[in-house]
Amino acid sequence: MGHSRLNTALLAIISCLLWSTAFAGVKIGLTYATPLQFAGTRFFIAGLLVFPLAYRINPRYFRIVRENLKLILLFAFLQTFLQYTMFYTGINMIPAAVAAIVIGSQPLFIALVANFIMPGDRMTLSKTLVMLLGIAGVALVSFGKDSQSATGHIALAGIFLMLGINILSGFTNVLVAREKGMVPPLVISSSSMILGGAALFIFSIPLEGIHFEAKPPIYFISLAWLSLLSAIAISIWIILLKRPGAKVSDLNLWKFLIPLFGALFSWILLPAEQPQALTSAGMFIITLALVISNLLKRKNRSIIQEKA
16 A cells, blocks of 8 residues: 555656646747647647557457547546637736646645545545645745736636636546546547547637648657657546545645746756745745645544554
8 A cells, every 4th residue: 555655646746747847848839839729739649649558458449438438528528628728728818927826726626626526535624724835835936937927917817717727627637536447547548638639629720720831840849748748647647546545636736746846947947047035935835735735644544544
């Protein structure tokens, strides 16, 4: 059991580390491509990257997809099509720092959804306080990185779209967690990304047109990296959600690491970005929230073992 918990934590950290690198890749890609078309291409390729492994592990791949088509289509619509349509639309309406804060509150929204839908995954006072501490850390990291844009005009529609993404993420996480053992994780991730990516691309054509002009190598590098990280991170996350005994709210606490890693990468990769007092304080608070969370989980396990 100890090895399983350590393994789960390590895989969750790897996923969050990968997701934290996506912001730079998206920024580069959107310089040369329209938002929805770029997102559709990214996820279609990501699904294709997972497919060979998913098929090798599950030779009945296409039969599994046919038998669970409603679930896979629902997941493709919520997780890929709708969520990323809202993200790419909303990100242009509000300052980057505000977007980071709203998206950074995702663990709290996911926990709230799980509280009402998932038996055995209830909100507790200690868990709520840890999440609020994490959100405070995200806010400090975001304001520290981009304090000027954070004080500018905020479009209410953009914030509502970002909040909608948090609620959607809660439903998709719970949806996967409730289907434990029914559909293999890699089958869900590959098929939903292929279908959702294709739908996004098709949906983008009447809105954005088709653009086949020559693009520089940096565009293809960013597209390749984003596709690869999506293939790996989303597949790992679905595997973790489907593990026996996994709690959606506990697992999603690790997502507080995304802005922390994102700040670290910006300091390393961008010379203009330097550590600031607010950002450093926010990173300390996020780390403290995760440490407290893990200490509370250990305490709860020891109490359960003593009662047993």
